[in-house]
Amino acid sequence: xxxxxxxxxxxxxxxxxxxxxxxxxxxxxxxxxxxxxxxxxxxxxxxxxxxxxxxxxxxxxxxxxxxxxxxxxxxxxxxxxxxxxxxxxxxxxxxxxxxxxxxxxxxxxxxxxxxxxxxxxxxxxxxxxxxxxxxxxxxxxxxxxxxxxxxxxxxxxxxxxxxxxxxxxxxxxxxxxxxxxxxxxxxxxxxxxxxxxxxxxxxxxxxxxxxxxxxxxxxxxxxxxxxxxxxxxxxxxxxxxxxxxxxxxxxxxxxxxxxxxxxxxxxxxxxxxxxxxxxxxxxxxxxxxxxxxxxxxxxxxxxxxxxxxxxxxxxxxxxxxxxxxxxxxxxxxxxxxxxxxxxxxxxxxxxxxxxxxxxxxxxxxxxxxxxxxxxxxxxxxxxxxxxxxxxxxxxxxxxxxxxxxxxxxxxxxxxxxxxxxxxxxxxxxxxxxxxxxxxxxxxxxxxxxxxxxxxxxxxxxxxxxxxxxxxxxxxxxxxxxxxxxxxxxxxxxxxx
Amino acid sequence: xxxxxxxxxxxxxxxxxxxxxxxxxxxxxxxxxxxxxxxxxxxxxxxxxxxxxxxxxxxxxxxxxxxxxxxxxxxxxxxxxxxxxxxxxxxxxxxxxxxxxxxxxxxxxxxxxxxxxxxxxxxxxxxxxxxxxxxxxxxxxxxxxxxxxxxxxxxxxxxxxxxxxxxxxxxxxxxxxxxxxxxxxx
Numbered sequence: 238x239x240x241x242x243x244x245x246x247x248x249x250x251x252x253x254x255x256x257x258x259x260x261x262x263x264x265x266x267x268x269x270x271x272x273x274x275x276x277x278x279x280x281x282x283x284x285x286x287x288x289x290x291x292x293x294x295x296x297x298x299x300x301x302x303x304x305x306x307x308x309x310x311x312x313x314x315x316x317x318x319x320x321x322x323x324x325x326x327x328x329x330x331x332x333x334x335x336x337x338x339x340x341x342x343x344x345x346x347x348x349x350x351x352x353x354x355x356x357x358x359x360x361x362x363x364x365x366x367x368x369x370x371x372x373x374x375x376x377x378x379x380x381x382x383x384x385x386x387x388x389x390x391x392x393x394x395x396x397x398x399x400x401x402x403x404x405x406x407x408x409x410x411x412x413x414x415x416x417x418x419x420x421x422x423x424x425x426x427x428x429x430x431x432x433x434x435x436x437x438x439x440x441x442x443x444x445x446x447x448x449x450x451x452x453x454x455x456x457x458x459x460x461x462x463x464x465x466x467x468x469x470x471x472x473x474x475x476x477x478x479x480x481x482x483x484x485x486x487x488x489x490x491x492x493x494x495x496x497x498x499x500x501x502x503x504x505x506x507x508x509x510x511x512x513x514x515x516x517x518x519x520x521x522x523x524x525x526x527x528x529x530x531x532x533x534x535x536x537x538x539x540x541x542x543x544x545x546x547x548x549x550x551x552x553x554x555x556x557x558x559x560x561x562x563x564x565x566x567x568x569x570x571x572x573x574x575x576x577x578x579x580x581x582x583x584x585x586x587x588x589x590x591x592x593x594x595x596x597x598x599x600x601x602x603x604x605x606x607x608x609x610x611x612x613x614x615x616x617x618x619x620x621x622x623x624x625x626x627x628x629x630x631x632x633x634x635x636x637x638x639x640x641x642x643x644x645x646x647x648x649x650x651x652x653x654x655x656x657x658x659x660x661x662x663x664x665x666x667x668x669x670x671x672x673x674x675x676x677x678x679x680x681x682x683x684x685x686x687x688x689x690x691x692x693x694x695x696x697x698x699x700x701x702x703x704x705x706x707x708x709x710x711x712x713x714x715x716x717x718x719x720x721x722x723x724x725x726x727x728x729x730x731x732x733x
Numbered sequence: 734x735x736x737x738x739x740x741x742x743x744x745x746x747x748x749x750x751x752x753x754x755x756x757x758x759x760x761x762x763x764x765x766x767x768x769x770x771x772x773x774x775x776x777x778x779x780x781x782x783x784x785x786x787x788x789x790x791x792x793x794x795x796x797x798x799x800x801x802x803x804x805x806x807x808x809x810x811x812x813x814x815x816x817x818x819x820x821x822x823x824x825x826x827x828x829x830x831x832x833x834x835x836x837x838x839x840x841x842x843x844x845x846x847x848x849x850x851x852x853x854x855x856x857x858x859x860x861x862x863x864x865x866x867x868x869x870x871x872x873x874x875x876x877x878x879x880x881x882x883x884x885x886x887x888x889x890x891x892x893x894x895x896x897x898x899x900x901x902x903x904x905x906x907x908x909x910x911x912x913x914x915x916x917x918x919x
Contacts, residue, residue: 725826
């Protein structure tokens with residue numbers, strides 16, 4: 238039984254804690270040490286043997302710290318509470334009530350899988366990051382913890398508890414994942430994260446590169462700059478696309494989405510995915526705030542989109558390196574509509590969207606041309622050449638087209654207390670949520686909008702603000718009152 | 734199942750009325766102008782201290798104090814007008830706050846979304862008898878509401894009212910608990 242007594246992590250977790258701490262320190266300091274050439278200077282100054290000795294001492298300290306972390310780390314279940322004690326110099330005790338848990342994640346990264354261990358973490362509304370993490374426990378312990386934190390697990394003996402109904406909702410095929418990888422910019426994110434390291438390395442190796450003999454084909458290519466630039470760009474794009482597909486396949490390999498939950502219970506959604514790092518995420522349906530249907534520009538061409546389920550305090554970044562977001566990848570239009578209905582227990586409305594006022598198009602066009610005119614004015618003043626202004630002849634119709642595309646992509650609908658708000662330019666992002674989830678409402682009007690009798694409506698949810706721009710004034714007031722009625726009026730019926 | 738569909742007296746129907754909000758205290762405009770004027774004075778003092786050196790290098794800079802003073806006066810006038818245009822209101826179910834001069838904003842915060850309420854004041858605000866009221870929600874910074882420009886006694890009364898409403902709403906919403914070992918979450 239997991240309840241009652243204090244439990245420790247698996248003894249093998251010491252190795253994991255040690256490796257994690259060492260890799261963390263190395264990742265933070267290596268670019269600084271070697272990139273700036275300080276490492277070479279250090280070796281020269283104190284000698285290789287001394288450096289090795291210093292490294293050995295640091296490793297021993299790291300191992301002792303990992304051992305102390307293991308000894309002080311304890312957890313137990315007490316009723317509906319998960320208690321975690323940790324800390325070396327400053328001890329802390331965390332208490333998480335099971336009712337507050339939004340998401341449970343059991344992860345088996347390759348370095349833990351080698352020891353037969355998993356990482357267990359829970360998300361609560363308190364913060365964007367994982368609040369409680371148990372690094373390195375047995376899969377059976379993780380399963381017992383998960384069962385104990387479920388509503389039925391608390392009142393019944395977990396051994397005697399009936400297996401909850403589990404229905405498979407979506408399985409992502411290889412084609413789905415390849416198309417998802419092509420449609421999304423996973424490689425760009427990885428590239429952006431590695432850019433500081435590349436920058437430092439390129440600076441330290443600049444001189445050596447200059448002395449390096451280029452192969453003859455590269456020298457011929459470099460003599461034709463346009464061809465070289467085109468080839469380089471194509472090669473970079475191809476590499477990024479391949480890398481993006483590989484990252485997506487590794488992240489979502491074997492993706493299965495299932496629905497748990499019996500009668501009179503809020504649904505729970507479980508997704509299992511990952512190749513090197515196997516991950517199981519369980520989302521509490523009652524804690525769901527917004528479901529976003531995301532169509533990237535390439536995704537629209539390929540006919541694929543993904544769903545993003547956001548809870549209270551959900552991170553606002555798009556590609557989460559830690560895998561915190563609950564993403565359902567590689568969906569066709571029909572499948573995404575079916576899953577939206579499942580996620581909101583059939584209550585979400587998918588009404589035809591209304592367009593915002595035409596003044597929005599004019600405002601967008603004026604903003605873009607205004608910014609471009611100022612920038613070109615500055616450039617023309619700096620280089621003392623008025624011909625820069627001629628570029629406005631190109632930009633003005635281009636911005637008119639962009640403003641029109643933007644206006645076409647923005648839409649909203651409110652029916653039976655459910656809201657859909659779509660934004661985008663070439664891509665589309667549609668947020669689906671019940672009006673009762675709104676935390677704060679703001680009606681905003683600038684001088685121009687007051688004259689034209691239009692207003693922006695900003696609906697702030699526990700995941701962040703969503704704006705419906707340029708609504709006719711009466712419609713904005715009507716929506717504000719409708720949303721208020723949903724928040725302040727009777728609560729929506731319980732999820733079946 | 735029988736359907737209840739009784740007639741309603743038309744005179745009892747709610748009539749949509751324009752929102753009538755209460756302007757914030759006139760002391761707030763004086764406080765805003767004084768606070769901004771102090772900032773401008775500090776910035777001006779720093780500029781004057783460095784100006785002689787700069788003026789030697791660039792003679793045109795001697796006209797800058799005039800420009801800066803005009804800009805500061807314009808800023809203070811706008812701040813005064815904006816502070817005078819702020820208003821607030823409290824209804825049974827929500828708290829309202831209107832602000833902004835060129836861009837008008839009306840913010841509505843439902844009482845059942847408020848998690849806790851805080852009042853705070855700086856030394857200059859206390860000098861004018863003002864108190865800031867901050868209402869925190871589950872949505873974090875973007876969903877919180879800061880009501881500025883209330884006199885201390887008004888802010889305290891609103892705080893007490895909101896705390897009472899939160900308590901009432903919590904009592905209405907919470908199901909009876911059989912066992913509550915430790916109410917403190919993480």
